[in-house]
Amino acid sequence: MKTSDRILGIFGSFIRQALVIGATLLSLFPVYFMIVSAFKTRFEYIEDKWGLPQSLYWANFNTALAGEKFFIRFANSSILTVGSVFVSLIIACLAAYAFARMEFYGKRTLFNIILSLMVVPPVVMIVPLFVAMVRWKLVNTYHGTILIYTGLLLPFSIYLMTNFFRTIPREIIEAARIDGCSSLRVFWNIMMPLSAPALITLIVVNALWVWNELLIALVFMQKDELKTLMVGIAALRSRNYVDIPATMAGLLIATIPIVIVYMFGQRYFIRGLTGGAVK
Amino acid sequence: MSLGVSRRYKLLRQIEPYLFLAPALIVIGMIFAFPIVRLVTLSFQRPFQGEMLFVGLTNYQTIFKDEVFLRAVRNNLTLLISVPIMVLIALILAIFLFDRIRGWQFYRTTLFLPYLLPITVVGLIFSYIFQLSGVLNDFLKVIGLERFILDWLGSTKLALPTLMFVIVWKEVGFGIVLFLARLMSVEEELYDAAKIDGANWWRLQWHITLPQLATTIEFFTIVSIITILSWVFGYVYVMTGGGPGNSTMVTELFIYLTGFRYNQMNIASAVSVILLLVTGIFIFLELRLRERSVTLEELS
Numbered sequence: 001m002k003t004s005d006r007i008l009g010i011f012g013s014f015i016r017q018a019l020v021i022g023a024t025l026l027s028l029f030p031v032y033f034m035i036v037s038a039f040k041t042r043f044e045y046i047e048d049k050w051g052l053p054q055s056l057y058w059a060n061f062n063t064a065l066a067g068e069k070f071f072i073r074f075a076n077s078s079i080l081t082v083g084s085v086f087v088s089l090i091i092a093c094l095a096a097y098a099f100a101r102m103e104f105y106g107k108r109t110l111f112n113i114i115l116s117l118m119v120v121p122p123v124v125m126i127v128p129l130f131v132a133m134v135r136w137k138l139v140n141t142y143h144g145t146i147l148i149y150t151g152l153l154l155p156f157s158i159y160l161m162t163n164f165f166r167t168i169p170r171e172i173i174e175a176a177r178i179d180g181c182s183s184l185r186v187f188w189n190i191m192m193p194l195s196a197p198a199l200i201t202l203i204v205v206n207a208l209w210v211w212n213e214l215l216i217a218l219v220f221m222q223k224d225e226l227k228t229l230m231v232g233i234a235a236l237r238s239r240n241y242v243d244i245p246a247t248m249a250g251l252l253i254a255t256i257p258i259v260i261v262y263m264f265g266q267r268y269f270i271r272g273l274t275g276g277a278v279k
Numbered sequence: 280m281s282l283g284v285s286r287r288y289k290l291l292r293q294i295e296p297y298l299f300l301a302p303a304l305i306v307i308g309m310i311f312a313f314p315i316v317r318l319v320t321l322s323f324q325r326p327f328q329g330e331m332l333f334v335g336l337t338n339y340q341t342i343f344k345d346e347v348f349l350r351a352v353r354n355n356l357t358l359l360i361s362v363p364i365m366v367l368i369a370l371i372l373a374i375f376l377f378d379r380i381r382g383w384q385f386y387r388t389t390l391f392l393p394y395l396l397p398i399t400v401v402g403l404i405f406s407y408i409f410q411l412s413g414v415l416n417d418f419l420k421v422i423g424l425e426r427f428i429l430d431w432l433g434s435t436k437l438a439l440p441t442l443m444f445v446i447v448w449k450e451v452g453f454g455i456v457l458f459l460a461r462l463m464s465v466e467e468e469l470y471d472a473a474k475i476d477g478a479n480w481w482r483l484q485w486h487i488t489l490p491q492l493a494t495t496i497e498f499f500t501i502v503s504i505i506t507i508l509s510w511v512f513g514y515v516y517v518m519t520g521g522g523p524g525n526s527t528m529v530t531e532l533f534i535y536l537t538g539f540r541y542n543q544m545n546i547a548s549a550v551s552v553i554l555l556l557v558t559g560i561f562i563f564l565e566l567r568l569r570e571r572s573v574t575l576e577e578l579s
Contacts, residue, residue: 012480016375023372024389027448030404031392033414037407049414095303104296114303116566117311119502121509121558123531124551127538128317129310151310154303183295212397214513215531219539230399234517237403244407251400262395266388269395273453274460 034255037248045245063243064250069225069232074253076221077229079142081210084149085203091150092157092202093195097187099158100165101173111162118155126219133220145220149213153206160272164198165191201272204265208258229254315555321548338549348550351528354439355508358529361443361450362503366496368447369454374488376455377462387459394452402517405445406432435526438519442527446514450506454499461495462488494568501565509558530554 037045038060039053064070098104099111129148130139138144168191176186192199217228233254236247262269322338324331342348372390376383393401408414409431416428431441469487478486512531515521521528521536530550538547 013380016378017380020372020375020380020383020386023368024386027390027393027452030401030408030448031396033408034400034404049417091302091306094299098296098299102296102299104293107296110300112566112570114307115569116562117307119505119558119562119565120311121505121531121554123509123512123534124318124555124558125311125314127534127544127547127551128314128321130538131321131544132309132314132317147306148310151306154307154310158303183299187299208395212399214397214399214516215535218516219535230397233397233399233403234513237406237517237520247403248407251403255396255400258395258397259392262392270391270456270460273394274457 031255034248034251037245038252040245042243042245057245060246060249061253063246064253069227070229070250070253072225073227073229073232076142076226077211080145080149080217080221080228081207083142083146084153084210085206087146088150088153088157088206089199089202092154093161093192093199094187095154095158096161096165097183097191099162100168101170101191102183114155114158118159122152122216126215130219139220140223140226142226145216148216148220149210152216153209157202157206160202161195161198164195168194197268200265201268204261204268205272208261208269211258318548318551318555321545322552325545338545339553342546342549342553347525347528348530348533350525351530351533354527354529355511357439358443358446358507358511359504361447362500362507365447365451365454365503366500368451369458369499370492370496372451373455373458373462374484376459377488387456391452391456393449394456396449398449398513399517401445401449402514405448406518409441432519433523435524438523438527442514442518445518446507446511450503454503457495457499458492461492465491494571498565498568501561501568505558505561505565508561509554 033050036050036053039056039058040048040060041057044053044057099107133139133144133148136144138147172190172194173186176190181189212230214230214234217231218234221227221231233251236250321331323333323335325334325337326332376387380386406413411430411433413431415431419425419427429437432438465487469491470483473483473487509531511529512535515527515529515532516535519527521532531554534547534550534554537543537550
């Protein structure tokens with residue numbers, strides 16, 4: 001190797017490391033800022049905004065949990081997340097099984113239509129959906145909002161599961177069929193257990209999406225006792241400028257479930273979110 | 280007898296797929312198909328004495344004369360600047376991580392984290408960072424750059440660029456992970472062969488990495504364009520509410536406000552139709568891309 005190349009190499013790897021570290025610090029700073037602020041007193045926060053807290057001031061969490069009906073909001077978000085992830089999973093798997101392992105008229109067209117719905121922004125449907133949901137008396141109900149979320153989750157879920165079901169060898173299904181299994185039994189006793197990794201991916205990605213969603217929750221869960229955590233947080237913007245540490249404590253509690261799920265299921269996240277795009 | 284059974288069996292096999300599809304099709308019909316059809320009819324109507332009257336293109340004419348709507352469209356187009364920025368940052372960082380610099384797995388985990396955090400939470404944290412008495416300005420004061428102390432979210436000139444920074448901050452992690460995942464599936468031999476031929480780092484990136492990433496870059500670009508045009512509601516709603524003085528108004532917020540705050544459902548529908556048509560172009564492009572990757576998969 002030429003000397004000039006080696007100097008370039010050392011210099012290059014230094015720049016690379018420095019840039020990546022810089023980017024990492026930048027992407028962590030807001031999270032760091034949220035955590036340290038959550039443990040400061042209001043006075044401490046005004047004095048020193050980005051330093052470590054002198055001691056852990058837990059009272060912020062009491063303030064956060066007492067105000068803004070935190071527990072109800074947390075429960076509402078959980079109900080909607082669990083409900084819509086579960087319902088969409090069952091419906092999507094049934095449809096994906098048909099797409100992956102059955103022959104029928106219009107299969108390709110139907111699949112392409114469902115694919116294209118994957119990126120249709122919910123905001124364009126929100127007005128007519130609201131009009132319809134008012135008529136069906138589903139506004140301000142858990143099941144109504146779960147229905148909307150289920151619908152919005154279906155295209156991606158069907159796509160992911162169809163791709164996964166296609167990788168399950170036909171021979172296994174044929175063998176079960178010869179043994180006299182009905183389609184439904186094959187689906188329930190063979191396809192579903194074999195799909196555990198894909199199912200976990202789907203649950204993790206969808207749960208994250210519903211938990212974080214704002215617009216639908218804002219429009220369809222308007223009653224105060226039905227508001228979700230994200231709607232509650234969005235409302236803090238103007239009101240709580242005074243007590244920033246308490247707000248930060250609330251944000252921290254709202255973020256913790258996501259971080260925990262991320263730590264345990266990182267590879268599922270990455271697989272799910274890059275699935276299909278990368279081949 | 281046996282003929283009857285086999286015919287029934289055949290019939291069952293024919294309708295069975297539709298039974299498996301039925302729940303999905305019903306829900307998709309309720310949440311996508313029906314609202315989209317209804318949307319189009321609503322956009323041609325106006326309420327008059329408790330009834331909906333057909334008014335032709337009146338709603339469309341109204342919005343194209345509406346200053347706020349035009350402002351929203353301009354802002355969405357301005358925000359598109361962030362797309363090439365995101366592609367470039369994601370590309371550079373993904374390539375660096377792929378070079379297996381020390382601790383690349385840790386970096387991947389942390390660089391991806393912003394993408395998972397709720398927009399609401401991120402938006403609120405950043406509004407405390409960027410407010411006039413916020414962290415950024417305090418920091419500028421400490422390092423002696425007092426003349427750069429600005430009202431990042433409160434000035435009509437700065438609010439949109441500040442918003443763009445936050446969007447890039449959060450969305451870029453998806454690109455990094457996407458590109459990195461694609462690079463990891465490139466056959467090592469390609470690189471080894473080129474190295475033996477004496478190719479330097481730049482040539483490796485130019486002749487192998489970029490061509491291998493082409494489809495993924497295309498995909499990420501299209502997804503980012505769709506995001507900027509129609510998934511930025513959360514950022515704007517939480518950080519600026521469209522202000523100051525509509526300087527950060529975007530199409531989505533315009534739909535939300537006209538539809539639900541000012542109760543002009545028909546105007547909101549007309550805007551939604553336009554937004555759907557524009558994103559439709561990109562949805563079509565994305566679909567073509569996915570189709571290509573699916574057929575490749577079936578061939579292999």
